[in-house]
Amino acid sequence: MSEKILEMKNIIKDFPGVRALDKVNFTLEKGEILALVGENGAGKSTLMKVLSGVWPYPSYEGDIYLRDQLVRFANTREAEEAGIGIIHQELNLLPDLSVAENIYLDRQPLGKFGGIKWRELYQQAEKVLARLNMDINPRMQLGDLTVGKQQMVEIAKALSLNTKILVFDEPTSALTESEIKELFIVINELRASGVSIIYISHKMEEIEEIADSVVVLRDGATIGDKIKISEVTLDEIIARMVGRDINDLFPKQEFKRGAKTLEVKNITVPDPFNPDKNLVDDVSFTAYKGEILGISGLMGAGRTELVNAIFGVYGKKRTGEIFLNGNQLAINSPADAIESGIALVTEDRKELGLLLDKNLIMNMTLPSLKKFSSSFTIDKNAEKETSENYVKQLNIKTPSLDVFVEKLSGGNQQKVVIGKWLITNSDVLILDEPTRGIDVGAKVEVYRLMNQLVEEGVTVIMISSELPEIMGMSDRIIVMSEGEKTAELTRQEADQETIMKYATGNKGVE
Ligand SMILES: Nc1ncnc2c1ncn2[C@@H]1O[C@H](COP(=O)(O)OP(=O)(O)OP(=O)(O)O)[C@@H](O)[C@H]1O
Ligand SMILES: [Mg+2]
Known part of the structure; x- marks a missing residue:
């Protein structure tokens, strides 16, 4: 028997010039993992901000019931006290403080004279972290942890607050595959312990894997009722999101390959923290007019470092040669790169x-x-x-x-x-994870734009962690592992298995 824990009724939220939420109705059961999806700007984050007191009453209209009790939060603290936690799209922690201090910010155990009882603080923190099976030292400075671990600290914080409803707003956009696996294990454990979860993501495979049900928002309104994931196909969800059928997720157009444009030889970037390693190790490749060159690899393989090196980010620390249309370039700064006709869209959202x-x-x-x-x-x-x-x-x-x-x-x-x-x-446009965080409809628009650019003679280079995207849109694919180029594949040669083989360190090129 399911038990309704949350009901939001007729929620309206206006911003100057925009109605972000237009009479949204929304319910959540105990122990449910509900996926909240919709195009960029559909109102997902706003709805969750209303729920969690970021937008306090009466800055919105409508009613929120927790276990049939009307609640009107004046701030986020009141929402926390009522058991609502939110992991925001951008993490909200203080990198200079310890893990324990972050978990118990403003709630540290205090002694008689107002001093922090450090031992108790660390012990408490250890306990919540243990509930997550997380091997994190509570004394560590938060900023020294990976993004994935920092996120676990946010979850630990929510647990320490005795959270009953936990919202994840695009939690995996900066996580590695193994961190995502860890996160999913934790989410399933939270559910098992009776926590209800609202999960926002643009990654459809994730939603299929983790969620019980899905609610679709479009232009500030829900489209249809909540549906069980087992009773709906991804295509149907996507159609609800964008209001039309998208039959071709990867509208790849093939053009005739033209002249050599960007050619790089022996690009190497030393690792500043480890003299025995290179961030980028002797990478060479050629890109042509009329093509999209994909760069694949696992997180940390040196893909971003490679394109940053070409873009002049490492200045004179980079070695190797760069040619554009046959002329050698002296790129020592991003300004040099832009001037020469090379543009880079970076991956970092912040x-x-x-x-x-x-x-x-x-x-x-x-x-x-x-x-x-x-x-x-x-x-x-x-x-x-x-x-x-x-x-x-x-x-x-x-x-x-x-x-x-x-x-x-x-x-x-x-x-x-x-x-x-x-x-x-520019002559060469480098896109580092260009579709991260953007909705399916917009992804297709970005792909079409890439086609159009290629047709106009721009060489497009795309880094992507999503294999379907890299296989769907590239003419050729370079695979990297630990700073090295391990393979160069044609569109025909590149299947998921082959790419993964080289991404995990097997070498196909010398
Ligand atoms: N602080 C704000 N001030 C003004 N307008 C805002 C503000 N926050 C959001 N909006 C607007 O409200 C609408 C909904 O935005 P919201 O951030 O909720 O979208 P979203 O569904 O989370 O999108 P995304 O997938 O891109 O994160 C958008 O039109 C946005 O521009
Ligand atoms: Mg959002």
Whole structure:
């Protein structure tokens, strides 16, 4: 017999120019793992922020019932006390404090004279961490842990608060495969102990694996009722999300391969912390006009370091040679790379290189200002027109071109970054995990844009951890492991098994 633990009724939340939630109804059972899905900007994070007191009553309309009791939180602390915890899209911890201090922030056990009882604090922390089977020393400084472990600390914090409903907002976007496995084990254990879970993710395979049921949001409203995962196909969920059928998730177009464009030889980047190792170890490859070159490998294989090296991030510490259209380049900084016609869309969501308190136009046109300026003036109209064009092409959800980008949903911020580099018109566009955190519909839009760019003569290089994506969109695939290139495969040769074989260290090239 299921037991309703949460009911949200007719929730409305307005922001200037946007109705983010439009009479949303939502229920959750005890011990349920519910997937909350929807396109970027659909209102997922906002709904959870209403639930967890980030948006306090009465900044929203509607009612929230916990076990049939009406609750109206004035802040996040009240929600915590009522048993609601949230792991936000961006982690919320203090890297300079210890693990234990982070778990018990503002709740440390205090002595008679107000001093912290450290031994007790560490013991308590040890206990909650043990409940997660986590081998983490509570005395360690939080910032020294991997992102996956930091997330476990957030979960430990929620457990220590006796959380009954735990929300995960895109928890795996920065985790390695093994960390994701660990997380799923913990989530299943939490469920077994009676915690209810709301799980937000754009990764459909994850949802299929972990969730019992799914609720779809589109434009601030739920589409259909909650459905059991076992009674629905992924295609049906996707169709609900985007409001149309997407029959081709990877609309790959093949073009005729043209001339050599980017050629790199013996790229090496030393590991600053380990003289016996290189972050990137003697990697060479050639990319051509008319193709998408995929770079595959496990997290930590040196893929990001390789493209950063080409982009000049390591300055003179990088060795090896870079040629573009037959000419050798002296790239010692990202500015050099941009100047030479190489653009890089970085993977880091937090340091996307967005000016959060500047508007969309400014963010989109910043690296291409030269294009819009003549001697002393900037052509504001051209800037606006170009931005508008890309907002349309990328289907960026925004009330206007004038909003600060911090007001956009996570995925839409990602699209702004992609747009900004598209405007630069570079010869080579390197995309590092370009579709991380963006919804399925938008992914297909990004793929179409990649096709279009290739057709226009741009060489596209894409790093991706998602094998279906790399196999679906690349003409050739380089596989990396531990800083080295272990294989170079054609589209025909590349199946999941072969890529994994080389990604785990087998060598196919010398
Ligand atoms: N603080 C804010 N100020 C103004 N508008 C906001 C704010 N937060 C969200 N919005 C708007 O509310 C809508 C819903 O955003 P929300 O962040 O809930 O989307 P989401 O479904 O979580 O998307 P994503 O998958 O990209 O994270 C968007 O149109 C967004 O621009
Ligand atoms: Mg969100």
